[in-house]
Amino acid sequence: xxALTQSPDTLSVSPGERxxxxxxxxxxxxxxxxxxxxxxxxxxxxFIIFGASFRADDTPDRFSGSGSGxxxxxxxxxxxxxxxxxxxxxQYGSSPVTFGQGTKLEI
Amino acid sequence: xxxxxxxxxxxxxxxxxxxxTCTIFGASVSDGGFYWTWIRQVPGKGLEWLGSLYHxxxxxxxxxxxNRVGMFVGTSENQFSLExxxxxxxxxxxxxxxRQFxxxxxxxxxxxxxxxxxxxx
Numbered sequence: 001x002x003a004l005t006q007s008p009d010t011l012s013v014s015p016g017e018r019x020x021x022x023x024x025x026x027x028x029x030x031x032x033x034x035x036x037x038x039x040x041x042x043x044x045x046x047f048i049i050f051g052a053s054f055r056a057d058d059t060p061d062r063f064s065g066s067g068s069g070x071x072x073x074x075x076x077x078x079x080x081x082x083x084x085x086x087x088x089x090x091q092y093g094s095s096p097v098t099f100g101q102g103t104k105l106e107i
Numbered sequence: 108x109x110x111x112x113x114x115x116x117x118x119x120x121x122x123x124x125x126x127x128t129c130t131i132f133g134a135s136v137s138d139g140g141f142y143w144t145w146i147r148q149v150p151g152k153g154l155e156w157l158g159s160l161y162h163x164x165x166x167x168x169x170x171x172x173x174n175r176v177g178m179f180v181g182t183s184e185n186q187f188s189l190e191x192x193x194x195x196x197x198x199x200x201x202x203x204x205x206r207q208f209x210x211x212x213x214x215x216x217x218x219x220x221x222x223x224x225x226x227x228x
Contacts, residue, residue: 035214044203044218045154056216088154092212096169099154 002026002091004100012106019076021103023067023089030093032068037088039102045088049074081107109133111204113222121228125191128181129204129219135184137162142207144215145178145189147200150223155200159207160187199226 003026013019023034029052036049048056049065052072062077076083084107089100115127129143136143142159158168160178168176177190191198202222205215 031211033211037215044221045215046218047214047216050208050210050214090154090214092210092214095167095212096171097156097212099156101153 001096002029002094002098004089004091004098006087006089006100006103008103009101010104010106013079015081015107016078019079019083019105021074021087021105023072023074023100025070025072025091028069029072029091032072033091033093034065034067034072035090035092036063036065036074037090038083038085039088040085076105079105079107083107109206110217111206111219113202113204113219115202115222115224117223117225119194119224119226121195121226122193123226125189125194125198125202125224127189127202127204127222127224129187129189131185131187131206134206135162136160136180136187137184140209142209142213143187144205144207144213146203146205146215146218147198148203148221149200157189157191157202159213194226196226198224200224 005024007022032052034052037045039045048059053065064075086102086104088102112130144159145157160166166178175192179188203218205218207213
């Protein structure tokens with residue numbers, strides 16, 4: 001199974017600052033098939049990025065995904081208070097699909 | 108707009124069988140281009156994919172579950188179900204159903220709100 005390691009475990013930023021979250025895979029993610037999810041307290045996860053860099057229809061453009069191979073990044077260009085959540089990455093290039101352990105973003 | 112809702116018992120004893128049903132609103136199991144899936148999350152921990160179901164009834168499962176898992180299309184086209192046999196305390200988690208995009212092994216969205224399952228003697 002492909003292991004995904006996210007860093008940092010917790011990231012504290014102020015509103016308006018840039019947030020950079022990392023997801024590293026134990027082996028190459030085929031075709032950059034990587035997604036990012038946002039999970040707010042008490043809610044189910046919601047996908048925000050697929051294919052490493054493609055935003056979901058309802059994802060604000062301050063969110064961007066990048067990377068390829070084994071190293072991927074989720075960037076929030078100017079953090080807003082409602083971005084407080086846990087963010088997970090997920091690879092879907094190999095079976096079984098696997099998730100990272102999450103990064104908690106504190107605003 | 109598509110949304111999903113899980114239903115099932117909140118508490119089980121070890122060795123019992125967990126049965127959960129997912130009801131889909133605004134879509135159908137037979138919709139092309141999607142699988143239908145179950146994922147679980149131990150509170151405060153990570154996410155684990157359990158398996159996925161296609162409208163034909165074909166399914167794939169996470170090998171970690173060691174043949175304890177089954178998934179089935181419901182009698183109505185807007186339901187599908189999960190069965191997990193011989194549960195233990197390690198199966199205590201929030202269980203989510205979700206739609207899965209059928210690109211390679213797919214990403215998931217939307218998700219149901221989750222069903223908390225506790226296994227305890």
